[in-house]
Amino acid sequence: MIDAGTEPEPGGFPRWLPAWAAAIGPVTLISAVLFYFGYVSSRAQYEYFGVDVDVIGLGTRDYIMRSPQPLLVPLLTLTLLGAGGLLVHLLLHRRVLAVLASPSVSDVVRTRRAHQARRITRAAITLGAFLLTSGIALLFAYETLQEWPAYALVTPALLICGASLVAYAWRFADLITAAAPASEAPAPVDADPAPGLRRSARFLVYLLLVTAIFWATATVAQLTGRGLAREVAADPERLPRVILDTRERLYLRNGIVEETQLPNAEHQEFRYRYRRLRLLVIGEDRMLLVPDVWSASNSTIIVPIDESMRMQFQFQNDAP
Structure with a gap:
């Protein structure tokens, strides 16, 4: 008798295989990320004592076990920022989107609130674009500013803040458009002359955001490793x-x-x-x-x- 969970599909694979494959993918990615940041931190730590970490012969498990400490500050920071962003979104949703979507509010009030929301959205996009431009300018000024101690933190921080503002402002503008009165609604999306270009721009902003977060976290891991080395050197006991x-x-x-x-x-x-x-x-x-x-x-x-x-x-x- 063949178990239903192991019965082959028409393609010849057991039915449970796709589920396992879907679970193994994220686990492998998380392990790779933990390994990388553990390696970066350990490399900075033992360089302080004049040793290349590859000489020590640490294994994959060793680097993964060393990753929680350098990742603690970035994870706490991202959690707090995420909680703050969620609170801001809930506040804007209650003050703007709920009013626009409420049938009990007159069209005059809804139109005025939609105008105010769009002005705020444009201001957020302008500020985000300025921060992004500043971060990109620092990238091109690497040869001149590479000796600046805060360069590896300030540059990704500007990129993260700028990309986050632009991405959220674009998303909030879509929500305003969906909830705005019909008289205030812009032309349909089908009338957009370059919808593919807009989607590509959003994808690039999201990619830049993820890359900047990875860069900032790697920098924190390096600083953590160097800090651990200094603590050991100050108190070898x-x-x-x-x-x-x-x-x-x-x-x-x-x-x-x-x-x-x-x-x-x-x-x-x-x-x-x-x-x-x-x-x-x-x-x-x-x-x-x-x-x-x-x-x-x-x-x-x-x-x-x-x-x-x-x-x-x-x-x-x-x-x-």
């Missing part, structure tokens, strides 16, 4: 303390890490011991160690996880 034994001398010249020569003994393969080291991060087959005091002359030590090194992790100085 939060990192695990490591004692490292090696067979060969490391020739560290920073004056912070303490080197001790181990006594010769039978079956003793390790000759040098190093203290005042901290575990920065552990990858698939290697560890990255840093001195427990930050200095511009410090270097990050890459230690393979094999028999060539011997490590001890010390307890914290916090008695139970």
Whole structure:
């Protein structure tokens, strides 16, 4: 007996396959986005210590697990802006659209309110176009302003604000047209000489908005990664303390890490011991160690996880 859920369709595929495909698509997209922002944040964080993140050997899961922190501020910001925009839309709907659509309101009042709404819409489009133009001007001025610290945040912020205003003003103008009195309604859409051009313009504005949001979020992720690195450098005590034994001398010249020569003994393969080291991060087959005091002359030590090194992790100085 064949289960109805697995019975093949005429094309030869089980009936549940399209549903699974529809679910897998968004999950894959979300995972890719989380991976990207986790990677951007980690790259900025470990560049502070002079390490290319690709050297560490972190996996996809590691980057996804590191993404919530750099995404926290952008997500909260977008949520608050979305809530504020929804409140503004509800207010305009009650003050404008509800009046235009109400049969109990005279045509004179509805016409006057439609004129006022269109003036506000034109003002919003003008302001949005100005912000968009300013953001695009900053894009073309990249060679001159690329050293400006706020460039990577101000430019996408202008594009986001401008594109949002223009997109919403266009949408609100459509709602006004649909609710306005017949005497105030413009020519039908079929009479528009370039409806395809208008749709293309709206698509480009939406695409610009999504791209600017992605750019701003990536910038925040970079700043978050650099901020995490500075916090670690300012307080290395939060990192695990490591004692490292090696067979060969490391020739560290920073004056912070303490080197001790181990006594010769039978079956003793390790000759040098190093203290005042901290575990920065552990990858698939290697560890990255840093001195427990930050200095511009410090270097990050890459230690393979094999028999060539011997490590001890010390307890914290916090008695139970």
